[in-house]
Amino acid sequence: MPTVPTSSAQTAREALAGRLKEIRRDAGLTGHDLAVRCGWHKAKSSRIENAKTAPSDADIRAWCDACGAQEQAADLIAANRAVESMYVQWRRLHRKQTLRQIQQSRVPLNERTKLFRVYSSGLIPGFLQTEGYATAVLESAAWLRDLRDNIPEAVAARLARARVLREGEHRFVMLLEQAVLHYQMGDDETMATQLGHLLSVMSLPSVSLGVIPSQGQRPIWAVETFNVYDDEYVNVELLTAEVSVTAPGEVRDYLKTFAELQRRAVYGARARTLISTAIDALG
Structure with a gap:
C-alpha cells in the first residue's frame, strides 16, 4: 500500500x-x-x-x-x-477559486468517469452529503482556511454534483469507516438526516456502500481519504492539500488497498444495522 x-x-x-x-x-x-x-x-x-x-x-x-x-x-x-x-495546497487553491468554483471544477471529471471508488476515513463522501451536512463541512473548511465564502452557493454546487448518482452510466463503490457514522457534523437533526439519507442511497442500483467495522482484526489501518477515478487517477485529500496520483504503480497500490478494505467491509443488512445504530446513538 x-x-x-x-x-x-x-x-x-x-x-x-x-x-x-x-x-x-x-x-x-x-x-x-x-x-x-x-x-x-x-x-x-x-x-x-x-x-x-x-x-x-x-x-x-x-x-x-x-x-x-x-x-x-x-x-x-x-x-x-x-x-x-x-500537490496543491488548499490555501493556494482558495486564493484562485471560491468554494463554489472548486465544487464546479470537479464536474467534468465526474461526468467522464465510469467507475468511482471512494474510501473515507473522516467524512461522509461529498456525493452522499445532505444539505445540512454539506453546510457544516464547508463552514468548517472556511473556518480552517480563513475564507469568506458564500457557503449556500458552495453547498448548492456540491449537491448538484451528486446528480451523477442517478444520471448516466456511472457506478459507485464507496467505503466508510464505521467511525465516520459517529463523527458529528452539525447538530443531532443534521446527523440523523444525513445517516437516514445513507440508508436511502444504498437502494440506488449505481451505488455499493460498505461500512468497515471498527472492531475486529484488520491488516490495514485507516488511511487517508482517497478517490479513484476509473483505474487511472487517484485524488488524495489531506488536511492542508490535495494530491493527484497518476503514476501507474502508485495507482495500483491504491487499488490494491481499496480491494483489501472492500473485503473487510460489511454490506446490505449488516451495514444498515451499523447506520441505524449510529442514528439511535444520537438520542
Missing part, C-alpha cells in the same frame, strides 16, 4: 532535480561554479539538485543559461509546473 500520499509529486520532483544535475555535469560545472554564474549561494544549487527546494521558472532559466542549455528550459519549466499540479 502507499506509504506516503505525496510520493508521486516527490518522485516527479526528484526526476526534475536529476535532469538539472545532469545538465550541470554535462556543462562541466561544479555546484559552486553554477552558483557563481547564477548569482546565488551554492547551497541553493544543492537544495535544488537534491529536490529539497522547488525551483522557480526564473531559477530554471538561469540554470539552463549558465549551462548553455537554453533550449531545454521550456520543457523543464513545463515539467516543473506539472509537479506543482500534483
Whole structure:
C-alpha cells in the first residue's frame, strides 16, 4: 500500500532535480561554479539538485543559461509546473477559486468517469452529503482556511454534483469507516438526516456502500481519504492539500488497498444495522 500520499509529486520532483544535475555535469560545472554564474549561494544549487527546494521558472532559466542549455528550459519549466499540479495546497487553491468554483471544477471529471471508488476515513463522501451536512463541512473548511465564502452557493454546487448518482452510466463503490457514522457534523437533526439519507442511497442500483467495522482484526489501518477515478487517477485529500496520483504503480497500490478494505467491509443488512445504530446513538 502507499506509504506516503505525496510520493508521486516527490518522485516527479526528484526526476526534475536529476535532469538539472545532469545538465550541470554535462556543462562541466561544479555546484559552486553554477552558483557563481547564477548569482546565488551554492547551497541553493544543492537544495535544488537534491529536490529539497522547488525551483522557480526564473531559477530554471538561469540554470539552463549558465549551462548553455537554453533550449531545454521550456520543457523543464513545463515539467516543473506539472509537479506543482500534483500537490496543491488548499490555501493556494482558495486564493484562485471560491468554494463554489472548486465544487464546479470537479464536474467534468465526474461526468467522464465510469467507475468511482471512494474510501473515507473522516467524512461522509461529498456525493452522499445532505444539505445540512454539506453546510457544516464547508463552514468548517472556511473556518480552517480563513475564507469568506458564500457557503449556500458552495453547498448548492456540491449537491448538484451528486446528480451523477442517478444520471448516466456511472457506478459507485464507496467505503466508510464505521467511525465516520459517529463523527458529528452539525447538530443531532443534521446527523440523523444525513445517516437516514445513507440508508436511502444504498437502494440506488449505481451505488455499493460498505461500512468497515471498527472492531475486529484488520491488516490495514485507516488511511487517508482517497478517490479513484476509473483505474487511472487517484485524488488524495489531506488536511492542508490535495494530491493527484497518476503514476501507474502508485495507482495500483491504491487499488490494491481499496480491494483489501472492500473485503473487510460489511454490506446490505449488516451495514444498515451499523447506520441505524449510529442514528439511535444520537438520542
